[in-house]
Amino acid sequence: MGIKVKVIKTEVVAPRQPWSEHWLPLTNLDLVVPPIDMGCFFCYKKPHDKVDMVDALKTSLSQVLGFFYPIAGEIVPTAAGELKIHCNYRGVDFTEATADVELWELDFYNHDENIGVKLMPQEHHGVLAIQVTMLKCGGMVIACLFDHRVIDGYSMNMFTTSWANMTRSQPPSLVPYFDRSDLKPRHLKYYTPYVANMFFPLSNLPSPESDSDNELDLNQHSRISRIYYIKGEQINGLRLLASENGIIRSKVESFASFLWKITASFLEDSGYPGYICNIAVPVDGRRWLSEGEGVEKEKRMAERCGNVFSIPFRGIRAQVNKDFKSVYKLSCHVFKFLRAGLRRSFIQVQ
Template sequence: MALRIKARHAVKPAISTWNGTLPLSQLDQIGVITHTPLIYIYNKPSPNCSSHDEIIEALKESLSRVLVPFYPLAGRLHWIGGGRLELHCNALGVELIEAESSQEIIELGDLFSNFEGFEDLVPHVDYEKPFGEIPVFLVQLTWFRCGGIGLSTNMSHAVTDGLGAFNFIREWANLARGEPLRGSPYLDRQILDDGGKTLVEELPYVDHVSSFPTLPTLIGKADSFEKRTKETIATTLLLTKSQVDKLRKAANREIQHDCDQECPHSRFEAVAAHIWRCTSKARQHRSEQMTALSFYVDSRRRMDPPLPPRYFGNAVVNVIASSQAGELISRSLSHACRKIREATNSVTNEYIRSMIDFLKEQKSLSTYQDRTALGNTKGIFHGNPNLGVASWLNLPVRGLDFGWGEEIYMGPGSHDFNEDGDVMILPGYNNDGSVVVVVLTEEENQIMGGKIKACYVVKPAEPTWTGIQSLSELDQIGVIKHIPTIYFYDNVAIKDWLSPPNKIICTLKDSLSCVLVPFYPLAGRLCGCNAKGVELIEAESCQVGELMSIPLSHASQKIREEDKKVTGDNISSMIEFLEPQSSALFSFHQRNPSKEEKADRRTIRFLSSPSGMHHHRHQSICATEIEKHQTKTCCKVKVNATFNWTI
């Protein structure tokens, strides 16, 4: 992604604010203490909206005003020893970056997949600087080529948790739209530390060493170092409202038989438990393997007295549910939900107060901090056999309008969200009760991937013509690699069709063999029709939900506009141009070229329309000989038999 920084602005509170040192609570200084980025993507504002200059000025002015009640965000953090921090409220301001991107929104694809250039959309935090020089809050406004807008933020997690951060951003948006503040933040962190040393004597004993346990490792492994260095793949899933309702119904199936009138299991409990079980199944854990699910619980309403609703600081505590994998998988979804409920219910007023006192007594808090972004690789690792879940289901993450409409996409922009076992659970894009789940797993343990059961080579059912078949000029431009497609089928429909599954494979093989007779080129190799056959792979996977696509409303219109440009004259002109270039293969968007291809690549420009519509395109000529492709299968089929667990 080509991105140009247009300007950097230091935005300070609009009027003088309190100046001094704000002590941080013990909960502020454990877990993630570095910055947590967010990304909002917006369609092009309507013509009656403000200009670029007016938009950036409105953002600066409203940000300056909202920093008055939220003045800690304009300060700087400083180390004070013992792995502890304090916040200097000095009104040095926040950093607002204005940038331009050469890309259109439609080219971004799935923002969860960490595509190349993803980091450019997020304001960079330079941790090489002295800590006291790093802004607590950074913002970046990116103008896309299509006119769309990207607004990303990066806020220090040591200053506040997710609820505090989203409340601040919404108040900023209110001011940008010309509306008043809906409430002021409660900034006094001492409310968490009230009680002093007497708490240790007055409150029941809680062993908080067990609150920060060493997570289980794989049987036979002494530590998790090898696992945390492996490449991961992000799988983005959408659970529809009906699927979420089905999960909750299954999770609550056993509650009606209890006599203690237990509360129904929540969306989070049902979805997290389902992901936990599915991941353990996909990882093929042994029955005796211990596995843990780590997640955060908001303590605001669990304290006595409760914290003020507008408390601005960290009020979440990390808890762990654990189980043997065999027990987790073999027993019901309700059982897994109960494990999560038990961990949640452990967070009581006594637990929180005694945890705070426990942390006060520690000489250093470094042991309890995640410093991955600071280059420390010895922090908490939630990878195989464990999961670390961050849920935003109860946070006000959707519907952020700064004056040019609500976002079409919202998600984390975290550079730290890249380790095996990281899970994000967010509300669906349309606030329709659906749930978006992002799961990072090792490539071989993909939840939407699977275990290869068998590989077959399927050849035409009867002899077909053999020989060299010349390709047209149009065959050899554009994408010349394989194009994958995928279809999902309901398990009920499959049962109505054929059973058991081995009959499905036999039917697919027989029908594929027959259809390859008239379509014999697909059984060849580039560029010879030799009936060597196609590859059919049978696999098993663990189905969690449906794949999600980002709802970009203008995508179909873009495709239609380009389609109208393809006329008879356009095609004839293109073929005439390409014929002299027969010694090379053309590639518009050939990904991951080899070193040899990169060395032979040269760029040309040509006019593709003789009718006066001069449409310029940059093309890459790759001197890749046809012989290099002769060993590659032209067609590959993969059949996944899904575990659609009875829930």
């Protein structure tokens, strides 16, 4: 579906009450993140109140940036070539736009084709860029593009939730924590082989094994993003199928196992049982780094804004048993493996 978007205005929204200008170092957990952007978007129906939502959003954005001040800065290399966050209160790029489409017409399943291209900011000069697009029906789409080297998904949720609260004249969801003393960068004298084997470029992921005479082009798209709508009773059904001996498995474990199974089954049914089907699970490390160290440390880690995550992965061949519980048991072994090394990985990088 072709969407025509008209940009009305682009400006920079700065914090209302800036702190003193300073530099903030990246932690070791920030430094392992490549220079990529991550985005999120929120869709709203036409509000009942006759209020200028764009002005209200800009006002509350200026307020919330006073709490999340590094997001209003820039990543700048120092004279020594070390990347740091320059908290100069530059602000964030804010774009107002209109689109000739109604909310119900948006293709959320294949959102890269419309929202990702037309309604998402395409570039930014600071840490964050925002585009607010008003739709024909009176609804709107708020899209945010973050520099992943500064924040992770957990921190992004902290920011957007606080911004939403302050738009409703409520206090922020929590006051973020930026002290680097417990996760500060450091130069080790040596790295153990365990650390050397734990992190590597995404381009070095193992290639699928295949028959060279009948190769499946799995690299036709480097990345395909999808949004799935899943009813609660369907998730509960998967959890019951995956559970045994009275132990109810988590939603993530159950659905990830199911998704892994059907993906591998598709490859097998397509005649490519030798391909490796990988699964990667982003995991928040805040609990792992504060577990057993007291309430104060747990509270501080819960408020930490930055990168505190890891993406462990494992792979299985496409040739799998069609029985869900059998595949789930295999997935359980993988999840146990991922958990076993997860805490060590956070501590090593820390």
